[in-house]
Amino acid sequence: MEMLYNSDNYAVVEFRVPASEDENPALVRGGYEIVDKFNRKEIYLEGALAESFKQGVEALIEQSPTVEDIDEYIERFSSLMQQPVVLH
Incomplete structure (x- = not known):
């Protein structure tokens, strides 16, 4: 497990x-x-969707993005987030 972005x-x-x-x-x-x-939701991406996410991030990184640019890219996946975040 590795934190990539926060x-x-x-x-x-x-x-x-x-x-x-x-x-x-x-x-x-x-x-x-x-x-x-903000919405306290999460998603786990694997397989083809994870690969697509990775490629999109790599393309974005080549453009020297701002935090806002990265957040905007990640926001594209927010409609898929259904799992509520629960702290134990």
Whole structure:
């Protein structure tokens, strides 16, 4: 687990699950958890959606974005966020 981004509005954490000894080492699973702090909702992206998110972030990084630019990109995923954030 690695914190990739943390602003006043959003937090993005990357999860990587390495392949076990029985699996192909090229098969690394994982994804991204995005938390909307204002609306207290979250989503976990994996598979093709996670790859699309990653590519979008990489393209954005090449443009030297501001925090507002990054938050605007992440906001595109807010309509998918259904899981309420619960603190234990």
